[in-house]
Amino acid sequence: MNQNYSPGHDSADSPIQRSSLHYATQVLESPPASHDPTDASVPGGVTLREKQIWQSREPIALSQGEQTLFEYFVHQVSPWIDLFDPTSQFSTFVAHLAIHNAGLMNAILALASRHLALNSSLDEDNMPNKEEAALQYYYQTLYYVQRAMQYPSYQTSLELLATTLIISAYEMLDNSTNDWERHLEGVFLIQRSQTIHGESGGLHSAVWWAWLCQDIWAAFREKRKTFTFWVPQKPLSALSPHELATRAIYITAKVISYCADATTEENIQRQMHEAIHLHTVLDDWRQHLTVEFSPLPLGSRKQSTCFKPIWIRPPAFAVAVQFFSVSHILLLAHEPSMRGLDQYLERQCVIRRCVENICGIAMALKDAASSLMSSQALFIAGIFTFENHARQAILELLESCQERTGWPVKSLGVELQQLWEGIELAKTAAAARVSM
Numbered sequence: 001m002n003q004n005y006s007p008g009h010d011s012a013d014s015p016i017q018r019s020s021l022h023y024a025t026q027v028l029e030s031p032p033a034s035h036d037p038t039d040a041s042v043p044g045g046v047t048l049r050e051k052q053i054w055q056s057r058e059p060i061a062l063s064q065g066e067q068t069l070f071e072y073f074v075h076q077v078s079p080w081i082d083l084f085d086p087t088s089q090f091s092t093f094v095a096h097l098a099i100h101n102a103g104l105m106n107a108i109l110a111l112a113s114r115h116l117a118l119n120s121s122l123d124e125d126n127m128p129n130k131e132e133a134a135l136q137y138y139y140q141t142l143y144y145v146q147r148a149m150q151y152p153s154y155q156t157s158l159e160l161l162a163t164t165l166i167i168s169a170y171e172m173l174d175n176s177t178n179d180w181e182r183h184l185e186g187v188f189l190i191q192r193s194q195t196i197h198g199e200s201g202g203l204h205s206a207v208w209w210a211w212l213c214q215d216i217w218a219a220f221r222e223k224r225k226t227f228t229f230w231v232p233q234k235p236l237s238a239l240s241p242h243e244l245a246t247r248a249i250y251i252t253a254k255v256i257s258y259c260a261d262a263t264t265e266e267n268i269q270r271q272m273h274e275a276i277h278l279h280t281v282l283d284d285w286r287q288h289l290t291v292e293f294s295p296l297p298l299g300s301r302k303q304s305t306c307f308k309p310i311w312i313r314p315p316a317f318a319v320a321v322q323f324f325s326v327s328h329i330l331l332l333a334h335e336p337s338m339r340g341l342d343q344y345l346e347r348q349c350v351i352r353r354c355v356e357n358i359c360g361i362a363m364a365l366k367d368a369a370s371s372l373m374s375s376q377a378l379f380i381a382g383i384f385t386f387e388n389h390a391r392q393a394i395l396e397l398l399e400s401c402q403e404r405t406g407w408p409v410k411s412l413g414v415e416l417q418q419l420w421e422g423i424e425l426a427k428t429a430a431a432a433r434v435s436m
Contacts (some may be wrong), residue, residue, distance in 0.1 A: 051151075089207075113133045160423065184215050255278055258275070267431050318374075329381065381394065
């Protein structure tokens with residue numbers, strides 16, 4: 001990707017018209033003027049003059065097409081970023097920040113247009129050239145950030161933090177693994193430099209948890225450890241229900257990092273002790289759950305032959321319970337086994353119950369915001385499912401999630417079927433060796 005792109009180089013047939021946003025993006029074209037020590041200053045020694053270079057005094061006026069994309073982000077895209085944030089920072093506070101910052105606004109429009117480009121059925125206004133527009137907004141974001149980083153006040157701003165998270169989401173949506181990994185690590189480095197974590201509060205926490213949700217999936221796919229090394233300070237007994245939900249996501253991050261370490265003769269004892277610790281952490285979490293995590297009654301309806309629907313409200317709590325089950329599955333599948341067949345059968349029984357919980361919850365989730373992470377839980381559950389009728393039910397649930405979210409570009413169901421084919425071939429080969 002050409003990160004030296006300049007928005008002044010758009011062609012005459014560019015899908016992005018020369019709007020107020022376009023010119024606001026070019027404000028940083030000139031090098032920064034030297035600072036006058038007599039300028040009025042704000043707390044922290046940052047001059048007002050510097051901050052006003054990258055932060056527009058007047059709201060950025062959007063063209064009609066940009067306004068449509070902005071509203072689409074607020075109403076349709078931001079909810080899945082805000083899933084674990086009860087204050088919905090991205091659909092409220094971040095939207096207000098973007099009105100005065102061209103970099104953040106470009107990132108929002110890039111993500112919105114890219115999502116619409118992948119899901120033409122959701123495009124009620126039938127906007128033309130959405131893919132080209134998404135790419136240009138993306139490049140304009142990189143251009144803006146690259147130049148704004150010369151200002152110390154921007155380097156520690158909420159605008160930069162929100163912009164990098166949204167661009168990371170764009171990369172996830174765009175199915176660009178290398179770029180996504182780079183931006184995930186970039187968000188991590190920014191947060192680490194400012195000691196931002198899950199208990200920081202406000203937008204800082206909202207970005208951190210949204211970033212961790214992305215990093216969990218990327219780490220699982222790449223078979224690597226998650227980036228975070230933060231340790232929560234609040235005890236489970238002091239957490240609100242929403243904080244309990246996010247703690248389940250944090251525990252999943254720790255389990256995925258555990259699974260990234262292969263068990264060897266040298267580390268088997270350490271792996272066993274760490275697995276025991278993680279099982280204790282999971283049990284503690286379950287024992288501290290509040291009534292909000294309990295399933296609600298469901299009326300008579302068409303039942304699946306495989307899974308019983310489990311209705312938990314709000315959806316973030318339902319996803320938290322799904323990822324609690326995901327953590328159990330992955331931990332049981334990766335921890336060393338020392339008790340032979342009995343332990344194997346016991347683990348298989350627990351894994352089967354976890355799969356049933358994940359799929360039962362997915363059956364009752366109908367909103368787009370939770371469907372993205374629910375589909376990830378379903379994919380992991382599918383890896384450990386062997387009955388054909390259960391596999392078919394999981395494929396149908398994955399298809400429903402993709403229809404609601406437009407993610408991922410490549411169907412997880414197709415990938416799961418390919419994985420199952422590999423498993424069946426391996427089983428056939430193993431059976432042939434035994435019969436020889």
